[in-house]
Amino acid sequence: MSHVDVPVYRPRSLDEAVRLRAEHPEATVFAGGTDLMVYLEAGIVRPVAILDLWGLPELRRLRSVTGGQLYGAGLTCTDVIHAPSTHPLVRDAASTVGAAQIQNRATLGGNICNSSPAGDTLPVWLALRAEFELMSVHGTRRVPAAHFWRGYKQTELRPYELLVRILVPPLAGHMHFRKVGTRMAQSISKVVFAGRYVPGVDAALAFGAVGPVPMRCPAAERALVAGARPAEVAALVESEVTPIDDVRSTAAYRRKVAGNIVRRWLESR
Ligand SMILES: Cc1cc2nc3c(=O)[nH]c(=O)nc-3n(C[C@H](O)[C@H](O)[C@H](O)COP(=O)(O)OP(=O)(O)OC[C@H]3O[C@@H](n4cnc5c(N)ncnc54)[C@H](O)[C@@H]3O)c2cc1C
Numbered sequence: 001m002s003h004v005d006v007p008v009y010r011p012r013s014l015d016e017a018v019r020l021r022a023e024h025p026e027a028t029v030f031a032g033g034t035d036l037m038v039y040l041e042a043g044i045v046r047p048v049a050i051l052d053l054w055g056l057p058e059l060r061r062l063r064s065v066t067g068g069q070l071y072g073a074g075l076t077c078t079d080v081i082h083a084p085s086t087h088p089l090v091r092d093a094a095s096t097v098g099a100a101q102i103q104n105r106a107t108l109g110g111n112i113c114n115s116s117p118a119g120d121t122l123p124v125w126l127a128l129r130a131e132f133e134l135m136s137v138h139g140t141r142r143v144p145a146a147h148f149w150r151g152y153k154q155t156e157l158r159p160y161e162l163l164v165r166i167l168v169p170p171l172a173g174h175m176h177f178r179k180v181g182t183r184m185a186q187s188i189s190k191v192v193f194a195g196r197y198v199p200g201v202d203a204a205l206a207f208g209a210v211g212p213v214p215m216r217c218p219a220a221e222r223a224l225v226a227g228a229r230p231a232e233v234a235a236l237v238e239s240e241v242t243p244i245d246d247v248r249s250t251a252a253y254r255r256k257v258a259g260n261i262v263r264r265w266l267e268s269r
Contacts, residue, residue, distance in 0.1 A: 004040060004047065004050065006047055006048055006049050006050060007027075007049045007050070008049070008050045008052055009024060009027060009049065009050065009051045009052065010052045011051070011052075011053070011056065012056075013056070013058065014056060014058040014059065014135070014164065017051070017053060017056060017162060018135055018136060018137055018162060019137060020051055021051060021136065021137075021160055021161070021162055022136065022137040022160050024049050024051060025159040025160050026048050026049060026159075027047070027048070027049035027050055027051040028045060028047035028048075028049070028050050028051070029051050029053060029113070029162065030050050030051065030052045030053065030054065031053050031054060031073070031074060031107040031109055031110040031113075032054065032076060032105035032106050032107045032110050033054070033105060034098070034102050034105050034106045034110065035110060035114045035116075036110075053073075053074055053109075053162070054074070055074075056074055058072065058164075059072040059073050059074030059075075059107075059109070059164060059165075060072050060074045060075055060076075060079065061075075062075060062079070062080065062083050062085060062086065064085065065167075067167060067169055068167055068168045068169040068170045069085065069087065069167070069168045069170075070165050070166070070167055070168075071090070071108055071165065071166040071168065072108075072164070072165055073107060073108055073109025073112070073162070073163045073164050073165060073166065074107050074108075074109060075107060075108050076103065076104060076105060076106060076107055076108075077094035077095070077097045077098075077102070077103035077104075077106045077107075077108075078094075078100070078103045078104045080094045080108065081094050081095055081103065087128065087168055088175055088177075089124045089127065089128060089175050089177050089194050089196075090108075090121065090124055090128075090168070092124075092177035093120045093121040093123075093124045093177055093179075093192075093194070094108075094120075094121065096120050096177075096179045096192075097111070097120050097121070098186060099186050108121060108166060109163045109164075109166075112125070112132065112148070112163060112166070113155060113157060113163055115149055115153050115154065115155050115213075116153070117149075117152065117208055117209055117210075117211060117212055117213060117214060118188050118189045118192065118208055118209040118248075119208060119214075120179055120189060120192050120208070122145075122149070122192075122208045122214035123192055123193060123194040123206035123207055123208045123214050124177065124194040124206070125145035125166065125168075125214075126145050126146060126194065126204065126206035126214055126215075126216055127175075127194035127195060127196045127204040127205075127206040127216075128145075128168050128169070128171060128194075128196065128204075129144070129145070129146075129169055129171065129204070130144075130145045130166050130167060130168050130169075131143065131144050131145065131166070131167045131169075132144075132145060132148055132163055132165075132166055132167075133163070133164050133165040133166070133167065134156070134157060134158075134161045134162070134163055134164070135161065135162050135163075135164045136158070136160045136161045136162070137160070138160075140164070142167065143156050146216070149213035149214060150213070151212055151213065152212040152213070171196060172198060173196045173197050173198040173202065173203075174195075174196070174197045174198075174199075174269055175194075175195065175196050176193070176194070176195040176196075176265045177193065177194050177195075178191075178192070178193045178261045178265070179191075179192045179193075180192070180257050180261070182248070188209075188248060189208060189209045190209060190248050190249040190253070190254060190257065191207065191208075191209050191210055191243075191249075191254050191257045191258050191261065192207065192208040192209055193205075193206070193207050193208075193258070193261045193262070194206045195262065195265060197224065197266075197269075200225060200227070201225065202225065203221040203224045203225050204216060204221060205217045205220050205221050205224070205233075205237060205262055207237075207241055207258055209243070209248075209254065210241035210242065210243040210254050210255070210258055211241060211242040211243065212242075215240075215241070215242070217236065217237050217240040217241065218240070219236045219239075219240055220233050220234075220236035220237045220240060220262070223236055224266070230262070230263045230266035230267045231263055233262055233263070233266060234259035234260065234262050234263035234266075235259065237258050237259045237262050238255045238256065238258060238259040241254065241255055241258045243255055243258075
């Protein structure tokens, strides 16, 4: 960041980070910088100050608590790929983010707050019914992942808040993660999927890159729980997703792929 000639605040503790956030709400929060450096180079983001969270130890912990697992927002993809207790869906998603160089810097919090509809971890948090802990000098509030992304690149995060942790409750079921891009590695998702299914009881079919925000498919989920066949569930998925044509793919392709991912997963169980 040597070429960015603005004040850079580097807190040494989470308390200090939260205090600095309140004192400098105009500052751009910087975690691993893998999204931000691209925006800075392109002139899309012109920061007046930077709050640098990189390396804050309190944000880089994964621990088990009564309500499940708590992932620090500063954990990198590499951290969670190698941590033995990482949830399989989180590991699968982290493993598909860029390549090793990006994974070494890309944080979970950055993926969530960057709020790209194609962010690879986003459907995972939906499928796992995760909650995000948003901290400020006023305290901490928990927001379900399902309510966090409010529109294209819009989140529930207030200017004086930081995302500090992600709570993943202990849910059972069959799990599946699938990313479809132009190549096997180093490509942004055309469609990304995370699924969880407890036969006859509960289902989550969550997608990214098929709408302005990551989304679930409630009609398809209800049909699945009620015992519908894979092809029927897939047809409902295709009718529920809301993709667009863009530089990476067409809406029609994304719709078909979304259905195919679900059908093949259900047929393979
Ligand atoms: C070559 C390349 C390949 C990539 N491939 C993929 C890919 O395959 N899949 C994918 O999903 N992404 C990919 N990305 C995007 C990026 O790597 C990820 O989104 C990454 O997780 C961002 O994390 P970061 O820590 O680098 O975020 P940063 O760039 O530091 O921040 C991103 C945004 O989140 C905000 N932010 C970060 N942390 C917090 C916090 N704790 N509280 C509040 N706000 C916060 C920042 O202010 C900023 O707006 C790629 C990027 C590059 C450059």
